[in-house]
Amino acid sequence: MRKIALVGIGKIAQDQHVPSISSSSEWRLSATVSRHGRVDGVENFVQIEDLLAARPDIGVVSLCLPPVPRFAAACAALRAGRHVMLEKPPGATIAEVHALHDLALAQGVTLFASWHSRAAQAVAAAKVWLSGREIRGGHIIWREDVRKWHPGQDWIFAAGGMGVFDPGINALSILTEILPQPARVLSAELDFPANRQAPIAARLSLSQGISADFDFRQEGPQTWDMEFETDSGTLALRMGGNVLEINGQPAGGQMSIMGEYPALYAHMAELVARSACDVDLSPLVLVADAFMLGRRNSVKEFEF
Known part of the structure; x- marks a missing residue:
């Protein structure tokens, strides 16, 4: 060990x-x-x-x-x-x-x-299914409760804390892993609480007809879904990439997020054995592009 x-x-x-x-x-x-x-x-x-x-x-x-x-x-x-x-x-x-x-x-x-959402149980199968298919549109809904996942952590809304892109980048890490062709940010709209330096919600328009809706104000059940229309059917990933649906029917995975980090540490062990690196910045690039292109809206102040 x-x-x-x-x-x-x-x-x-x-x-x-x-x-x-x-x-x-x-x-x-x-x-x-x-x-x-x-x-x-x-x-x-x-x-x-x-x-x-x-x-x-x-x-x-x-x-x-x-x-x-x-x-x-x-x-x-x-x-x-x-x-x-x-x-x-x-x-x-x-x-x-x-x-x-x-x-x-x-x-x-x-x-x-590391990108833990790429280790979700249905991501690899989704990548295989989409390979060679034409993406004709898609929608990502990634909404969670910042008070549940980051209780009292003011740093997440400070400059550099990323705000809603802290969870949103999980969706983008899956997107950049499974798409046959890379996506680009075409436009973005970012909602900043009047008393904070990072967004609490964001809406992105991406190439290939894909849109994304990120929100840190979700209450009750959390939503981590993405759906894609292709030239030969539809694919959906739910539960943060852990459940796969093909043409509306269950196609694999489990309703749990607990397998992601064990997979990361297994991969880290393999990398260390070879003194190799794994540094893919494509999800962070999309976030940076959203900040560069994003239209800023001022919204209600936020307090934990």
């Missing part, structure tokens, strides 16, 4: 990363870095520099920090010769992720920009 350190012990780390590492036969959680969070029975450090100095035996670091502070932590780990896994989105800007990739290559270590 390889030793791994988890940096940033917030909700996503507790809900997904810790259970995935604990259930894996390939990993042992040997340390954490957090100012406030803790994992029972695991040594904790307040600063990543302290971890890197004290634990040279830990060769892999998984970063669950918010996007803005993540770059400095990733640089420190890569310069110390550690393999690094990045929670999505991989960074606050495209340029900084390119810089991390260059650093990883220079150091001869792994950098994995």
